[in-house]
Amino acid sequence: xxxxxxDYGDARTGVAISDALGWMTGQTTVIxxxxxxxxxxxxxxxxxxxxxxxxGKSDMAQGSAPDGAALESAKQxxxxx
Numbered sequence: 001x002x003x004x005x006x007d008y009g010d011a012r013t014g015v016a017i018s019d020a021l022g023w024m025t026g027q028t029t030v031i032x033x034x035x036x037x038x039x040x041x042x043x044x045x046x047x048x049x050x051x052x053x054x055x056g057k058s059d060m061a062q063g064s065a066p067d068g069a070a071l072e073s074a075k076q077x078x079x080x081x
Contacts, residue, residue: 002026002052006043008078013039017050036079043074 003022007014012032019026027050031042046052 002050004043004047004050004052006077008039010034013043013078015043015046017046017052036075040071040074040078043078044071047074 001022002020003018005016005018007016011034012030015029015031016025017027018024029046031039033039033042
């Protein structure tokens, strides 16, 4: 299972996606945006494209979710909304 780790920052957000076994980082990227909505949209896109799971404190999003569900999950993970 691929796992997504998110390092949310004020000016940019780092994203790492593991390999299929969830052991090593397979892909990294930086979202260069300070706008919360844009950041959530990019995280949702990465979830959908990679098929990864992203986890917050108690939230879990899955990349196979429909477009709207992935965006809402990304907002919950990033902003606890």
